[in-house]
Every structure is written in C-alpha cells, then in structure tokens.
Amino acid sequence: MIAVHTVEEIRAAEKALMAQLPAGALMQRAVAGLVTVCARLLDGVYGARVVVLAGAGSNGGDALWAAARLARRGAHAQAFLLAPEKAHAEGLAAFRAAGGRLVEPAGAADALAEADLVLDGILGIGGRGGLRGDAALLAGLLRAGRTAGAVVAVDLPSGVDPDTGETPGAHVIADHTVTFGTGKAALVVDPAAAAAGVLHPVDIGLEPYLPEPRLTVLDDADVAVLLPDPGRESDKYSRGVVGVLAGSGQFPGAAVLAVGGALHGGAGMVRYAGPESVATEVRARWPEAIAGLSPDAVGRVQAWTVGSGLGDGRGDDVHAALGAGLPVLVDADGLRWLPERFTGPAVLTPHAGELARLLGVERAEVEARRLHHARQAAQRWNAVVLLKGSTTVVAAPDGRVRVNPTGTSALASAGTGDVLAGLAGSLLAGGLSPFDAGSVGAYLHGLAGRRAAASSGYPSAGDALAELPGVVRSLRGVVGGG
Numbered sequence: 001m002i003a004v005h006t007v008e009e010i011r012a013a014e015k016a017l018m019a020q021l022p023a024g025a026l027m028q029r030a031v032a033g034l035v036t037v038c039a040r041l042l043d044g045v046y047g048a049r050v051v052v053l054a055g056a057g058s059n060g061g062d063a064l065w066a067a068a069r070l071a072r073r074g075a076h077a078q079a080f081l082l083a084p085e086k087a088h089a090e091g092l093a094a095f096r097a098a099g100g101r102l103v104e105p106a107g108a109a110d111a112l113a114e115a116d117l118v119l120d121g122i123l124g125i126g127g128r129g130g131l132r133g134d135a136a137l138l139a140g141l142l143r144a145g146r147t148a149g150a151v152v153a154v155d156l157p158s159g160v161d162p163d164t165g166e167t168p169g170a171h172v173i174a175d176h177t178v179t180f181g182t183g184k185a186a187l188v189v190d191p192a193a194a195a196a197g198v199l200h201p202v203d204i205g206l207e208p209y210l211p212e213p214r215l216t217v218l219d220d221a222d223v224a225v226l227l228p229d230p231g232r233e234s235d236k237y238s239r240g241v242v243g244v245l246a247g248s249g250q251f252p253g254a255a256v257l258a259v260g261g262a263l264h265g266g267a268g269m270v271r272y273a274g275p276e277s278v279a280t281e282v283r284a285r286w287p288e289a290i291a292g293l294s295p296d297a298v299g300r301v302q303a304w305t306v307g308s309g310l311g312d313g314r315g316d317d318v319h320a321a322l323g324a325g326l327p328v329l330v331d332a333d334g335l336r337w338l339p340e341r342f343t344g345p346a347v348l349t350p351h352a353g354e355l356a357r358l359l360g361v362e363r364a365e366v367e368a369r370r371l372h373h374a375r376q377a378a379q380r381w382n383a384v385v386l387l388k389g390s391t392t393v394v395a396a397p398d399g400r401v402r403v404n405p406t407g408t409s410a411l412a413s414a415g416t417g418d419v420l421a422g423l424a425g426s427l428l429a430g431g432l433s434p435f436d437a438g439s440v441g442a443y444l445h446g447l448a449g450r451r452a453a454a455s456s457g458y459p460s461a462g463d464a465l466a467e468l469p470g471v472v473r474s475l476r477g478v479v480g481g482g
C-alpha cells in the first residue's frame with residue numbers, strides 16, 4: 001500500500017522527527033536517496049552533465065546538495081537559481097565548494113540542451129499555484145523537449161498542487177520523481193500525477209510520526225487479502241447473490257457485459273432483471289445466470305447493480321432495486337434516479353461527464369479537480385463514489401479515498417464500465433463494504449485491461465472481461481488462496 005499524506009501532516013511529522021535529529025540530518029537523508037536514484041539513472045556519474053533548477057526553499061536545497069554530491073563524484077554540475085537572494089544557503093555553499101557553477105538566465109537553454117540529467121528543485125511541498133516568470137519558462141523548455149537528459153523532480157514536479165492533484169498553472173513534467181517520507185496526492189491523482197513520471201519513494205524515517213493516511217493506493221497483497229474467499233461450507237447463496245438491473249432493447253450488450261463482470265466477482269449467483277429479449281441474449285452468453293422481468297420477480301439477492309445501458313425508461317424498476325434496503329451499485333443511466341441521500345451501503349460509478357451532470361458543473365472542471373469532486377459527491381449522497389477515468393478515485397463519505405493504480409487507457413472503450421459495474425456489484429454481494437468493493441473492483445478491472453492490452457493491443461470490453469478469471473487467480477495466489 002502506498003500511503004498519501006497532506007502537506008500539513010508531513011510538516012507536523014517533519015517537525016517531530018527533526019526535534020530528535022541533529023540540524024540538517026533530515027535533509028541529508030533525503031539527499032542521499034536522491035543521489036542514489038540519480039546515479040542509477042546516469043550512465044556513469046563521472047563526467048555527466050547535471051543541471052539544477054533551484055527555487056527559494058528546501059526543495060532547491062535538496063537539489064543543490066544532491067548536485068554537490070554528484071559533482072564530488074566527477075559530475076559537471078551547473079545550477080540556475082530562480083531566486084538567487086533566497087537560495088538555500090548551505091546547499092548553495094556545498095554546491096559551490098564541490099565545484100558547481102551558476103548559470104546566468106541567458107545560458108539556461110544551452111545548459112539544458114546539453115544536460116544528461118536535470119534536477120527540478122524549483123518547488124516542493126511549499127509550492128502554491130502554478131509556476132511563474134523564469135520558472136514557467138524553464139518548465140516550458142523542458143516540456144518542449146529542449147533537453148536530452150532525464151528530468152528528475154525532487155519530491156514532486158514543481159508547480160503541481162501537492163494535496164489535490166490539480167495543476168493550477170505552468171508546471172514541470174518529469175521523467176522521474178524522487179519523493180521523500182510519504183506519498184502526496186499530486187503523485188497519484190491526475191492531472192498532476194501524469195507529470196510525475198516514474199516514482200521513487202525514499203524513506204527518511206517519517207512514518208512513525210505520520211497519522212493513519214486518509215488517502216491510500218492499494219497493491220496486489222492488499223487486494224488479495226480483501227478478496228472474498230469462499231469458505232469450505234459455502235454454498236451459492238451464502239457466497240452472495242447479485243442482482244443485475246441493466247441493459248435494454250437499445251443496449252442489450254450492457255446487460256451481457258455487466259452479468260459477465262458479476263459472474264467473475266465472487267458472488268455465488270447472478271440474477272438478471274430485464275426484458276425477455278435482453279434476457280435471452282444474457283442467457284445465450286451466460287447460461288449460469290438466472291433471469292426475471294423485474295427486481296421483484298427475479299428472486300432474493302444480497303446486492304443490486306443498477307443502471308448500465310438501461311436507457312431512458314424503467315424508473316420503477318430502479319426505484320424497486322434502490323428501495324430494497326440492500327447494498328447497491330448505481331452506474332450510468334441509474335444515476336438519473338438517485339435518492340436525495342442514501343441511507344444504506346451504496347457505490348456510485350460515474351465517469352467525469354456523469355459526475356459533472358450530477359453536480360451541475362462542467363466535465364472539464366471534474367477532470368481538473370477529480371479528488372475534490374469525488375469527495376464532494378460522496379458526502380452529498382452519503383455513498384462511495386467511484387469516479388472513473390485516467391485515475392479512478394474511490395471516495396467514501398467519511399473522507400477516506402483510494403486511488404486505483406492499475407488503470408490503463410486501454411480500458412477507454414465502450415462497455416468496459418458495464419463490466420466494472422457487474423464486477424464491483426458482485427463483490428458487494430459477497431460481503432465487501434462499498435469502499436472495498438469499489439476499490440477492489442477497480443483494481444481487478446484495471447489489471448484485466450492491462451492483460452487484455454498485452455495480448456490484443458486494442459482490447460474490447462469483452463477482451464478485458466475474459467482476463468478477469470486469470471487476474472483473480474494470480475492475486476489469490478499472492479496469499480496462497482485457491
């Protein structure tokens with residue numbers, strides 16, 4: 001699991017830890033980690049050309065110290081100071097003492113063009129708002145590919161907002177980010193995360209001083225533990241039955257895909273509720289599914305998945321499913337029938353356009369502020385909100401968030417959302433909480449998309465669905481499940 005903390009939490013932990021350490025020791029831990037990564041990225045430190053972009057704060061201090069150490073190992077180090085009068089004094093002194101040279105503004109473009117490695121130490125967790133002035137110009141040069149070197153962001157790419165993952169203005173786009181102590185939202189939530197490149201966490205001993213994280217990123221082992229495990233004496237009912245209210249004459253495929261997802265999420269049985277013409281297609285593809293005309297007619301379930309491809313009608317059926325007092329997952333067209341607030345367990349699975357409609361804002365606004373809007377909707381409807389897209393964010397009404405790390409744009413194709421709705425609904429029926437069902441569902445779905453892309457290049461929703469059994473099998477192997 002990756003833990004993500006806020007700047008405020010990091011500052012408090014840093015203060016507590018620094019009180020136990022000699023002055024400057026914490027920065028030297030960070031610098032040691034940074035140097036190790038830089039040395040690994042360089043094809044030999046001796047003779048390498050390193051350019052530092054150093055801002056006014058400790059982030060610039062880290063970068064200057066790191067360049068000083070690389071210079072001592074034979075690197076040719078140059079630094080561009082964005083606020084020369086406020087540059088980190090000890091870092092600058094060490095840099096100069098190691099033979100580092102300062103570059104005048106007019107020489108910055110040439111230095112970048114010749115660099116093997118660029119250290120972005122303009123802004124770290126003290127940054128607020130986008131880059132301005134020379135910093136914005138330099139970031140522009142980097143973005144325009146005016147350096148052949150690897151761009152290594154110190155702690156986070158300068159100019160992105162640490163706590164929200166938003167990009168309020170000009171910012172650096174890095175190839176690598178060496179981050180200290182704990183994760184930051186900007187490193188895992190788009191659009192900022194897209195600027196971070198490959199992440200290299202460096203342990204500086206902050207963990208004992210940090211609170212329980214409100215935002216986390218699950219890994220294989222976390223998900224393996226959360227997956228429902230059929231007990232020795234389980235039967236098809238005790239494993240949970242999931243009802244799927246999806247598809248229509250116009251979109252019968254949505255029902256087929258949602259039922260397919262549901263059949264692979266661990267529930268013991270899938271009951272499909274819908275018109276006979278659609279049920280015929282569902283049964284033809286999935287003979288294991290049971291079908292009936294409506295939620296009332298289909299029989300008992302432990303959770304409902306509602307909405308994928310429903311089209312315009314069937315409000316009564318949606319109300320019946322949402323009013324059954326059971327855990328529910330609401331997707332797509334089902335989102336048009338939300339109650340004022342949920343009183344029972346619920347997961348909503350909008351994409352950015354659907355969430356924008358629900359909240360009465362523009363789609364671009366949701367995409368620019370994913371964390372904010374997912375959290376806002378979770379509180380507004382008292383439901384877990386799984387906001388789909390380039391980084392899927394799962395927000396709980398109590399403020400906890402999980403960001404899914406497995407997503408892939410290979411999943412950006414029609415019908416993949418239907419598979420996810422069925423899959424996560426099945427996990428809900430299997431007894432997972434809405435927060436776990438949403439985040440585990442998104443995780444499995446992302447891995448299936450990646451596997452499908454590896455074998456078919458441009459996978460269809462059906463290709464991703466076909467990979468789900470293999471994904472679950474390999475994850476259950478992580479904890480020795482069978």
Ligand SMILES: NC(=O)C1=CN([C@@H]2O[C@H](COP(=O)(O)OP(=O)(O)OC[C@H]3O[C@@H](n4cnc5c(N)ncnc54)[C@H](OP(=O)(O)O)[C@@H]3O)[C@@H](O)[C@H]2O)[C@@H](O)CC1
Nearest residue numbers: 014027030056057058059123124125126127128129130155
């Ligand atoms: N925490 C830890 O455990 C450890 C932290 N460490 C390192 O410290 C870093 C944090 O350092 P930091 O606090 O000095 O802040 P930092 O990001 O360098 O910038 C602050 C300066 O930038 C300015 N400024 C702000 N916004 C601006 C803008 N848009 N455009 C231009 N300027 C802007 C701001 O000016 P102000 O707004 O205050 O006038 C202030 O002068 C952290 O990211 C990590 O690298 C490690 O060394 C050890 C362990």
Ligand SMILES: Nc1ncnc2c1ncn2[C@@H]1O[C@H](COP(=O)(O)OP(=O)(O)O)[C@@H](O)[C@H]1O
Nearest residue numbers: 388389390407408409411412414415416417418
């Ligand atoms: N750029 C992207 N990167 C990663 N995943 C994406 C991207 N775009 C879409 N997805 C994923 O693809 C799926 C699309 O779902 P949705 O928009 O509901 O499509 P549909 O309704 O056609 O099934 C979601 O799981 C979403 O997270």
Ligand SMILES: [K+]
Nearest residue numbers: 120123154156
């Ligand atoms: K930085």
